[in-house]
Amino acid sequence: MNRVMTVLALLAIPALAQQPTPQQMAKLAQQQDDSHKKGTYEFQYANSPMDVVNLVRAYFPYAGSLSYFPALNTVIIQASTPEDLPKILDMLKKYDVPNPDVELDAYLVLGSSSAQPARGGRPIPPELQSAISQMKMNLPDKSYSLRDVVETHSTSGASIEGDVPDTGSYNYELSYDNIRVSRETKTVQIGRFRFGLKPCPQDRCKAIALTNSEVVLQEGQKLVFGKLPVNYVTAASQNEIRSGELYVILTVKIVDAAKK
Numbered sequence: 545m546n547r548v549m550t551v552l553a554l555l556a557i558p559a560l561a562q563q564p565t566p567q568q569m570a571k572l573a574q575q576q577d578d579s580h581k582k583g584t585y586e587f588q589y590a591n592s593p594m595d596v597v598n599l600v601r602a603y604f605p606y607a608g609s610l611s612y613f614p615a616l617n618t619v620i621i622q623a624s625t626p627e628d629l630p631k632i633l634d635m636l637k638k639y640d641v642p643n644p645d646v647e648l649d650a651y652l653v654l655g656s657s658s659a660q661p662a663r664g665g666r667p668i669p670p671e672l673q674s675a676i677s678q679m680k681m682n683l684p685d686k687s688y689s690l691r692d693v694v695e696t697h698s699t700s701g702a703s704i705e706g707d708v709p710d711t712g713s714y715n716y717e718l719s720y721d722n723i724r725v726s727r728e729t730k731t732v733q734i735g736r737f738r739f740g741l742k743p744c745p746q747d748r749c750k751a752i753a754l755t756n757s758e759v760v761l762q763e764g765q766k767l768v769f770g771k772l773p774v775n776y777v778t779a780a781s782q783n784e785i786r787s788g789e790l791y792v793i794l795t796v797k798i799v800d801a802a803k804k
Contacts, residue, residue, distance in 0.1 A: 655685035664710025665689030675766035
């Protein structure tokens with residue numbers, strides 16, 4: 545009997561020794577709590593993940609810390625509370641979307657203050673009538689005609705060259721980059737927009753240009769970006785040269801990549 549009791553007592557010693565101390569219990573609880581405050585997020589679509597990370601940091605300044613690792617395209621999150629973690633993850637996911645395709649159209653409109661209309665060209669399209677009406681009220685030009693529409697489609701930038709139809713031998717160069725889109729306000733920010741015009745295609749001809757470090761446009765807006773001086777031939781005589789202005793009118797449309 546004594547032997548049985550001794551064996552049972554000896555078996556109970558390891559069990560008692562395995563019971564965690566209050567300090568160990570507190571540390572274990574802290575580790576479990578910390579695990580609910582840590583997470584990772586791998587970007588799938590965003591062209592500039594660091595911008596998204598900085599946006600979330602600014603929106604949740606006290607919700608925790610975010611560390612971005614470019615080589616892995618992943619952010620490690622250390623939230624302040626377990627409740628903050630899903631909020632941060634949801635916002636990262638919200639802005640991790642493909643850049644939409646931006647359709648930017650540049651209408652090249654010839655304005656003339658002469659009574660003699662320019663040769664060639666096309667009538668002003670309906671979508672530009674409101675802008676042309678405003679121009680007629682504020683500018684001395686007596687007539688306007690559409691020379692060309694330069695169409696670009698891009699998620700980041702574009703560069704295109706061509707000639708201006710029925711306007712001597714002018715060549716144009718249009719370029720821009722660093723597109724930023726706000727879906728909420730349907731606004732497009734276009735960086736380093738440039739429209740240059742040369743009186744001939746040769747390199748010796750110096751270009752005159754309209755430039756701007758940033759152009760902001762909303763869908764539906766018609767922006768008269770600027771004008772450049774040109775010469776044109778009148779409709780009455782091929783030998784009669786007049787001076788006019790070539791106006792650059794910009795419009796944009798945001799195309800959701802998911803719906804293309």
